[in-house]
Amino acid sequence: xxxxxxxxxxxxxxxxxRQTVSNVLNSPSLVRPETREKVEAAIAGLGYRPxxxxxxxxxxxxxxxxxxxxxxxxxGISGSILDRFLHSLTEQADRKDLRVMVFTAADSNDxxxxxxxxxxxxxxxxxxxTATFHGDPRTQWxxxxxxxxxxxxxxWGTDDISDPEHLWVDVDGRHGIREATIHLLGTGARRIAYIxxxxxxxxxxxxxxxxxxxxxxxxxxxxEEIAALHAPTEDGATFGAEALLHLEKTAGNIExxxxxxxxxxxxxxxxxxxxxxxxxxxxxxxxxxIGFSSIEQPIDDVAxxxxxxxxxxxxxxxxxGQEVAEPTHQLLQPHLVLRTPRVQALTxxxx
Amino acid sequence: xxxxxxxxxxxxxxxxxRQTVSNVLNSPSLVRPETREKVEAAIAGLGYRPxxxxxxxxxxxxxxxxxxxxxxxxxGISGSILDRFLHSLTEQADRKDLRVMVFTAADSNDxxxxxxxxxxxxxxxxxxxTATFHGDPRTQWxxxxxxxxxxxxxxWGTDDISDPEHLWVDVDGRHGIREATIHLLGTGARRIAYIxxxxxxxxxxxxxxxxxxxxxxxxxxxxEEIAALHAPTEDGATFGAEALLHLEKTAGNIExxxxxxxxxxxxxxxxxxxxxxxxxxxxxxxxxxIGFSSIEQPIDDVAxxxxxxxxxxxxxxxxxGQEVAEPTHQLLQPHLVLRTPRVQALTxxxx
DNA sequence: GGACCAAATTTGATCGTTCAAATTGATCGT
DNA sequence: ACGATCAATTTGAACGATCAAATTTGGTCC
Numbered sequence: 001x002x003x004x005x006x007x008x009x010x011x012x013x014x015x016x017x018r019q020t021v022s023n024v025l026n027s028p029s030l031v032r033p034e035t036r037e038k039v040e041a042a043i044a045g046l047g048y049r050p051x052x053x054x055x056x057x058x059x060x061x062x063x064x065x066x067x068x069x070x071x072x073x074x075x076g077i078s079g080s081i082l083d084r085f086l087h088s089l090t091e092q093a094d095r096k097d098l099r100v101m102v103f104t105a106a107d108s109n110d111x112x113x114x115x116x117x118x119x120x121x122x123x124x125x126x127x128x129x130t131a132t133f134h135g136d137p138r139t140q141w142x143x144x145x146x147x148x149x150x151x152x153x154x155x156w157g158t159d160d161i162s163d164p165e166h167l168w169v170d171v172d173g174r175h176g177i178r179e180a181t182i183h184l185l186g187t188g189a190r191r192i193a194y195i196x197x198x199x200x201x202x203x204x205x206x207x208x209x210x211x212x213x214x215x216x217x218x219x220x221x222x223x224e225e226i227a228a229l230h231a232p233t234e235d236g237a238t239f240g241a242e243a244l245l246h247l248e249k250t251a252g253n254i255e256x257x258x259x260x261x262x263x264x265x266x267x268x269x270x271x272x273x274x275x276x277x278x279x280x281x282x283x284x285x286x287x288x289x290i291g292f293s294s295i296e297q298p299i300d301d302v303a304x305x306x307x308x309x310x311x312x313x314x315x316x317x318x319x320x321g322q323e324v325a326e327p328t329h330q331l332l333q334p335h336l337v338l339r340t341p342r343v344q345a346l347t348x349x350x351x
Numbered sequence: 352x353x354x355x356x357x358x359x360x361x362x363x364x365x366x367x368x369r370q371t372v373s374n375v376l377n378s379p380s381l382v383r384p385e386t387r388e389k390v391e392a393a394i395a396g397l398g399y400r401p402x403x404x405x406x407x408x409x410x411x412x413x414x415x416x417x418x419x420x421x422x423x424x425x426x427g428i429s430g431s432i433l434d435r436f437l438h439s440l441t442e443q444a445d446r447k448d449l450r451v452m453v454f455t456a457a458d459s460n461d462x463x464x465x466x467x468x469x470x471x472x473x474x475x476x477x478x479x480x481t482a483t484f485h486g487d488p489r490t491q492w493x494x495x496x497x498x499x500x501x502x503x504x505x506x507w508g509t510d511d512i513s514d515p516e517h518l519w520v521d522v523d524g525r526h527g528i529r530e531a532t533i534h535l536l537g538t539g540a541r542r543i544a545y546i547x548x549x550x551x552x553x554x555x556x557x558x559x560x561x562x563x564x565x566x567x568x569x570x571x572x573x574x575e576e577i578a579a580l581h582a583p584t585e586d587g588a589t590f591g592a593e594a595l596l597h598l599e600k601t602a603g604n605i606e607x608x609x610x611x612x613x614x615x616x617x618x619x620x621x622x623x624x625x626x627x628x629x630x631x632x633x634x635x636x637x638x639x640x641i642g643f644s645s646i647e648q649p650i651d652d653v654a655x656x657x658x659x660x661x662x663x664x665x666x667x668x669x670x671x672g673q674e675v676a677e678p679t680h681q682l683l684q685p686h687l688v689l690r691t692p693r694v695q696a697l698t699x700x701x702x
Numbered sequence: 703g704g705a706c707c708a709a710a711t712t713t714g715a716t717c718g719t720t721c722a723a724a725t726t727g728a729t730c731g732t
Numbered sequence: 733a734c735g736a737t738c739a740a741t742t743t744g745a746a747c748g749a750t751c752a753a754a755t756t757t758g759g760t761c762c
Contacts, residue, residue: 004471006718017742022720032740052472053407054718057747062404064452069438083434087420091455099474101415101452104442120355121403122748123450237640266640286637289588289617357748368712373750383710405748408717473718
């Protein structure tokens, strides 16, 4: 390991002072090009890297963002999506010289306790929140304590979307589901069912509206008929299968299904034995393995957008009562990934 | 936000000196119980938390472990397993007052570059490695540079398992597959196929041996017959389906299948239409949704074991030529999760 | 009561960096 | 030629904690 070189070693090697080296790193414009080169050569020669903790102590900034690992979120981004998101976030953060620290929490209150720990210890100086919900206590706490943060998910219900209290990036689920439904209508299907989550659910209700709009506009069915094609349930493959079974009994013939998640879609697909088109949401590995269509969220753009908001003019905080030049949120569009099923017959056990 | 209290504020409030407060936190035994209580009251009253960066600067320890996010590892722990592992690791690290920092890397060399960045910047002071392979350059680099680390995975091939050059925790895949095979033999099946990965692959070869042993001991088949039931391929559902199709053509009737991964098992299960028992590896969500048996790795124990080794006497490093009292590795046993299929018929398209 | 020793507590120095103020050296206007 | 101005660089101080050494406290023994 040896002793790591410090800024003083670099200064000595380059024949300048500490501060000049510091300036080369942080405010290059202050340094004469000639000296800058000398210093840069010394830095490279010694393999010097600034000591993160020393810098943090002095600047009171950690250049680290915190994100909770939420493995089993029923709502919003589930499992493998969070995984992809975390990966993309970390990769892009790295390019901006930001580090990512993860933590776990049992519930929202526990998460707030972690916010406290991590911000007070100066471990992180901004937070990334996923799966926001109506009346979220976490955003409230962060705003009150002046901690910078960005959410993946709109501030459902609490405030105006166009004039938000905080920064957010979200995916327009309604639009995605609407496009998917329109695609199915374009193939000739009319009796298109929607299997989603129980209300109230910000994400869930929004997605359902996409299906509802498309159906009302172009299916030619009466409102009661459309309503009869809607089955709210819990998230999960078995629930998806049961919901479709239920719909077939109560609403009769179903020509296609749009689902609020891939888990539900898997169930519906299994139950329908691949005979009718099923469209899921999130384009998880299951969808591609089994081979059903799914709506893909632009995860990279979400992560990139969040970092942009965090490092941009706002610095993760919306200054109250101040003119805002840059946008404070982004609503991104998902896109439909079409697949033809790899399986022909598939039926759920009768048990 | 206000100004956070420092150790000096606590000292003043408790009527003692800096160092006494520091001792209450780090070496309570040095402090008289009476004073300790006073200080603890002051800490609680002010809501003081030590400034992580200041402590790190002084102690030259970050109390942070780094782990690479590897989203698409074909070998070893794949996708959702890494997710579960990361979650478990973070949760257990938290209890030991350790933080977890994540990073991404395109390949091993890139990962080594990250090791450098993070250790030189004193961002992390130990690494967690997953999916080790034969002649892994990463472990070599870490050993050479004296960076503490633990691997999830044995040092395949490089050195002696019972006298390792570094700390590791692994799951006994051979034993797991062996038990799974024995279970199938117990149900009366004899012609049990094995679908795994191409050789050489540390993990893959080890798992295959488990099947081979069980077959040689108890199937009653001749060695050539057993060999004919083995199909090595790439990881993935389609490869699994193709492998089983191939085996049916070349080896004839197959009564059950054991696979090196759930992805392969999914393919085999789809191809066999759920008619014969299929056992996968990793017990991913796909296995539970679709409903096939799978071998579950004790992820929590793996994470816990790795942290134990890291924080134990070794401090993540095996001192060369020194007597070692504590064990330097752990080999854990997986267990079989049995399921009855939820689907009855399922066939792969002929394309 | 004073000498001695261990336990408890305090003080001085330091980790590596950046901020703020001070210094140097060159250019310029009058 | 002389101070004023400005760019480039240096020096002193501080961030908040811990280590190492010094000091005080308190008890025991003769």
